Amino acid sequence: MMGFENQGFEEAQLHASHGEMESLVLDDDDNNNSGNDNNPSSRSNGITNGDVSQHYNHPLSSSLPFAEILTTDDDDPLLSSSSPHQNPNSFNSLLEPPSYADASFRSFDGDHGKQINGHGAVSTSSPTADSVYLKVSVTDPQKEQDLNNSLVPGGNTFVTYLITTWTNLPEFNGTEFSVRRRFRDVVTLSDRLSDSYRGYFIPLRPDKSVVESQVMQKQEFVEQRRMGLEKYLRKLAAHPVIRRSEELRVFLQVQGKLPLMKTTDVASRMLDGAVKLPKQLFGESVVSAAVDPNDVSHPAKGGRDLLRIFKELRQSVANDWGGAKPPVVEEDKEFLDKKKKMQDFEQELSNVSQQAESLVKAQQDMGETLGQLGLAFVKLTKFEMEEAIFNSQKVRAADMKNVATSAVKASRLYRELNAQTVRHLDKLHEYLGVILAVNNAYSDRSNALLTVQTLLSELANLNSRIEKLEAAASKIFGGDRSRVRKIEELKETMRVTDEAKNCAVREYERIKENNMNELERLDKERHDDFFGMLKGFVVNQAGYAEKMASVWESVANETSGYAAKNS
Amino acid sequence: MQQRSLNGGGLQSPRSPSSQPPFLLVSVTDPAKMGNGVQAYISYKVITKTNLPEYQGSEKIVIRRYTDFVWLRDRLFEKYKGIFIPPLPEKSTVEKFRFSAEFIEMRRQALDTFVNRIALHHELQQSEDLRTFLQADEQTMERARSQDTGIFKKKPSDLMQIFWGVQSKVTDVVLGKEKPVEESNPEYEKFKKYIFELEDHLAEAQKHAYRLVKRHRELGQSLADFGKAIKLLGSCEGDALGTAFSELGAKSEILSIKLQREAQNLLMNFEEPLKDYVRAVQSIKATERANAFRQQCELAETIKLKEIDLNKMRIIRSEKMLDAEHEYEELKADGQEATRRFETIVRLMNEEIVRFQDQKTQDMGRAFHEFAKGQARLANAIADAWRTLLPKLDSLSVS
Numbered sequence: 001m002m003g004f005e006n007q008g009f010e011e012a013q014l015h016a017s018h019g020e021m022e023s024l025v026l027d028d029d030d031n032n033n034s035g036n037d038n039n040p041s042s043r044s045n046g047i048t049n050g051d052v053s054q055h056y057n058h059p060l061s062s063s064l065p066f067a068e069i070l071t072t073d074d075d076d077p078l079l080s081s082s083s084p085h086q087n088p089n090s091f092n093s094l095l096e097p098p099s100y101a102d103a104s105f106r107s108f109d110g111d112h113g114k115q116i117n118g119h120g121a122v123s124t125s126s127p128t129a130d131s132v133y134l135k136v137s138v139t140d141p142q143k144e145q146d147l148n149n150s151l152v153p154g155g156n157t158f159v160t161y162l163i164t165t166w167t168n169l170p171e172f173n174g175t176e177f178s179v180r181r182r183f184r185d186v187v188t189l190s191d192r193l194s195d196s197y198r199g200y201f202i203p204l205r206p207d208k209s210v211v212e213s214q215v216m217q218k219q220e221f222v223e224q225r226r227m228g229l230e231k232y233l234r235k236l237a238a239h240p241v242i243r244r245s246e247e248l249r250v251f252l253q254v255q256g257k258l259p260l261m262k263t264t265d266v267a268s269r270m271l272d273g274a275v276k277l278p279k280q281l282f283g284e285s286v287v288s289a290a291v292d293p294n295d296v297s298h299p300a301k302g303g304r305d306l307l308r309i310f311k312e313l314r315q316s317v318a319n320d321w322g323g324a325k326p327p328v329v330e331e332d333k334e335f336l337d338k339k340k341k342m343q344d345f346e347q348e349l350s351n352v353s354q355q356a357e358s359l360v361k362a363q364q365d366m367g368e369t370l371g372q373l374g375l376a377f378v379k380l381t382k383f384e385m386e387e388a389i390f391n392s393q394k395v396r397a398a399d400m401k402n403v404a405t406s407a408v409k410a411s412r413l414y415r416e417l418n419a420q421t422v423r424h425l426d427k428l429h430e431y432l433g434v435i436l437a438v439n440n441a442y443s444d445r446s447n448a449l450l451t452v453q454t455l456l457s458e459l460a461n462l463n464s465r466i467e468k469l470e471a472a473a474s475k476i477f478g479g480d481r482s483r484v485r486k487i488e489e490l491k492e493t494m495r496v497t498d499e500a501k502n503c504a505v506r507e508y509e510r511i512k513e514n515n516m517n518e519l520e521r522l523d524k525e526r527h528d529d530f531f532g533m534l535k536g537f538v539v540n541q542a543g544y545a546e547k548m549a550s551v552w553e554s555v556a557n558e559t560s561g562y563a564a565k566n567s
Numbered sequence: 568m569q570q571r572s573l574n575g576g577g578l579q580s581p582r583s584p585s586s587q588p589p590f591l592l593v594s595v596t597d598p599a600k601m602g603n604g605v606q607a608y609i610s611y612k613v614i615t616k617t618n619l620p621e622y623q624g625s626e627k628i629v630i631r632r633y634t635d636f637v638w639l640r641d642r643l644f645e646k647y648k649g650i651f652i653p654p655l656p657e658k659s660t661v662e663k664f665r666f667s668a669e670f671i672e673m674r675r676q677a678l679d680t681f682v683n684r685i686a687l688h689h690e691l692q693q694s695e696d697l698r699t700f701l702q703a704d705e706q707t708m709e710r711a712r713s714q715d716t717g718i719f720k721k722k723p724s725d726l727m728q729i730f731w732g733v734q735s736k737v738t739d740v741v742l743g744k745e746k747p748v749e750e751s752n753p754e755y756e757k758f759k760k761y762i763f764e765l766e767d768h769l770a771e772a773q774k775h776a777y778r779l780v781k782r783h784r785e786l787g788q789s790l791a792d793f794g795k796a797i798k799l800l801g802s803c804e805g806d807a808l809g810t811a812f813s814e815l816g817a818k819s820e821i822l823s824i825k826l827q828r829e830a831q832n833l834l835m836n837f838e839e840p841l842k843d844y845v846r847a848v849q850s851i852k853a854t855e856r857a858n859a860f861r862q863q864c865e866l867a868e869t870i871k872l873k874e875i876d877l878n879k880m881r882i883i884r885s886e887k888m889l890d891a892e893h894e895y896e897e898l899k900a901d902g903q904e905a906t907r908r909f910e911t912i913v914r915l916m917n918e919e920i921v922r923f924q925d926q927k928t929q930d931m932g933r934a935f936h937e938f939a940k941g942q943a944r945l946a947n948a949i950a951d952a953w954r955t956l957l958p959k960l961d962s963l964s965v966s
Contacts, residue, residue: 341803349800354796363786366783369778369782383764403935531811535964538953538960546950549943552942556940559935562933
């Protein structure tokens with residue numbers, strides 16, 4: 001197929017993302033005949049933008065049917081895309097079977113020896129160099145009943161997917177295994193990863209969708225979701241750090257209910273009956289044992305961290321409006337430069353992605369119209385042949401047939417070219433998703449910094465209060481019992497807070513380090529990916545243009561007798 | 568501008584008409600916008616070069632407008648029954664106001680083709696109306712135009728309906744008249760059916776050809792936009808990758824121009840000939856012979872009746888008999904004339920059909936050739952442009 005050397009893995013579904021689209025062809029035979037370039041519903045994502053910040057929706061993404069690539073001439077692509085199905089046989093008898101329909105190359109860029117790491121499943125280029133692999137596929141959506149939580153008997157149905165993994169990573173016990181997961185589990189996985197891997201460029205999970213349950217059941221929606229999940233898991237599997245995470249392993253391997261905690265919030269904790277709000281930054285009353293300084297290494301979330309959120313918010317406002325310089329600033333100028341550059345890049349990339357979409361549409365239209373033109377001439381040819389009285393008519397019919405078949409050929413070539421173009425330019429919109437992941441990682445950093453700043457402020461605050469109390473107490477000889485006690489309490493709080501601050505600083509530094517490493521990794525991958533994209537795009541354009549040229553050249557030669565004498 | 572001579576020789580300087588083969592060269596050139604607003608129209612220069620004795624002088628330049636061409640066509644329709652009169656470009660009411668350069672040029676070409684086809688037709692070229700058209704001054708022309716009334720003003724589509732008996736069939740029955748006499752020549756029927764169906768097929772092909780022109784323009788535009796955007800991305804990126812983006816963007820823009828050019832070529836040399844084919848078929852549909860046939864039949868009826876009358880008169884020895892005989896002989900002569908006329912039309916039409924099929928094979932062959940040539944040229948240009956970029960990309964990717 002795409003020249004991937006993956007011995008022992010004949011199943012197409014295991015190819016990397018560039019082969020991913022091809023794999024869709026083989027996986028989804030039911031897409032084969034329903035997918036039409038013209039079909040608008042296959043273009044639009046059924047997924048609405050539930051979480052815009054999480055996922056970049058792009059019309060270029062998954063849903064173009066590539067089934068036509070492997071359609072052979074028994075299904076005249078002309079007829080399937082344009083007007084109502086005419087009898088294909090009568091026309092196909094006039095058209096020679098396309099000799100290239102079974103051509104071994106679908107794309108001209110058979111060059112996959114290097115890179116194209118991107119976000120595919122495979123991180124290796126050649127089997128010998130790095131023999132670690134982790135391949136994931138998502139298949140077999142099934143409806144299931146939620147027996148536990150349904151208030152209405154038989155009311156709550158959901159879809160599960162079969163997640164199959166092939167790997168030789170040591171932390172997995174086994175080389176091949178499957179589990180069933182539902183979308184909610186994926187959300188949990190994604191949230192857990194966000195918590196554990198702050199500062200990393202974590203691929204974004206597919207959108208949650210806010211649609212009616214009726215739509216949820218529809219095959220198209222389920223199929224799109226399946227594709228999205230597969231893409232997501234493969235991206236995770238391709239990330240050098242995340243692929244080794246415990247969260248991912250548990251998700252992929254542990255049977256039964258997913259044993260990862262969802263993001264906690266006050267409501268569910270109350271339900272659990274165990275409301276242990278760690279007293280982060282309570283300020284006043286202190287129970288030292290209950291405060292785990294390491295909790296600051298987690299971002300403030302939901303109900304239990306309300307107080308912390310308020311404090312950090314106050315701090316950020318103070319940072320922005322206070323005029324006073326916050327105790328620690330983002331000093332890394334290099335970082336700030338890179339951030340700005342990323343923003344510019346994102347803007348331009350978004351623009352290119354849009355234009356790429358127009359280009360794809362224009363190519364598609366061209367192919368369609370050529371096909372329709374060819375078909376019209378086929379009909380004309382047939383007509384003239386049937387009605388021919390004069391030899392001139394027969395000659396004309398023969399000329400017309402020539403043009404007709406060539407137009408049909410050219411139409412097919414355009415469609416193939418377009419499928420390849422989408423495959424390559426898809427990289428553009430993929431990177432828009434990557435940029436979102438990068439922004440998330442930068443947010444992690446900002447949040448961590450804010451935590452540090454908040455704690456430092458808090459420390460300063462505590463310190464000044466202690467000083468004031470000490471000053472007041474010293475004026476009273478023998479001390480003021482209550483004041484002294486107060487001072488002790490505050491000192492204890494301060495000690496705890498100081499420890500927390502140290503944790504926060506460590507966390508911040510850690511995240512900074514992650515950012516930096518990830519940026520390096522991204523730069524390298526981006527370089528490879530984009531060059532791969534450009535080359536692939538160019539090679540395909542050239543290759544298909546050459547094919548088209550030869551088709552038309554032969555027609556031009558055969559009709560050269562008619563050439564205008566005085567041109 | 569096509570200047571075809573009568574014998575394909577292309578001889579110039581007709582100083583001695585008797586020694587040189589006869590020629591009649593016409594060209595329609597120099598469109599000029601005249602008038603303002605609703606009254607605006609385009610005028611064309613019609614240049615005639617000839618050595619034919621019927622023409623005054625060897626060269627003449629006149630100014631004509633679209634309605635003059637229509638007048639000529641209508642006159643020829645009337646005078647030369649049975650002959651397929653060359654078609655005119657459509658009278659457009661909308662685009663007239665916009666008068667785009669493209670529209671004007673396409674119209675000029677079509678008008679040029681129209682006159683030349685007449686000049687090359689062995690019958691039509693002898694037309695007196697043609698001579699008027701090519702030589703008369705503007706006032707004479709205007710007078711001639713305004714003298715036209717009645718059926719000359721009708722559109723070919725109207726003529727078609729009347730003469731092919733499509734519409735009148737219905738109205739006659741409604742009005743209680745007897746079923747009108749119609750030709751039931753199977754060959755002719757077959758031909759009529761062929762023409763009608765041919766028009767439908769051609770119209771569809773032409774429609775898609777026009778769309779194809781549009782697609783080329785759209786693809787060109789999107790390549791230009793894409794190129795621009797990717798160049799911006801390149802300048803933002805910098806380094807080798809940035810250069811790669813910029814180079815790709817530049818190539819895209821170059822190809823955009825080529826696509827626009829090809830769109831134009833397609834329009835002129837493929838779509839327009841197809842449109843011309845459609846028009847020709849429509850013109851054929853308007854070629855009438857049903858009227859002549861009907862006349863012949865009616866006269867035959869009348870003659871029969873007259874003969875019966877005459878015989879009656881012979882028996883009773885009426886004094887009107889001589890007059891009646893006289894009338895009878897006249898009627899018979901008319902009858903013969905009508906028959907002759909009809910048979911001429913049939914003969915002409917059959918010749919025209921042969922010519923038409925031949926001509927169309929040539930015209931279409933040329934159109935197909937231009938189409939294929941243009942597409943090949945475009946495809947090669949695209950392939951070249953991208954191929955030359957590849958080594959650059961390769962070297963940049965490792966730098």
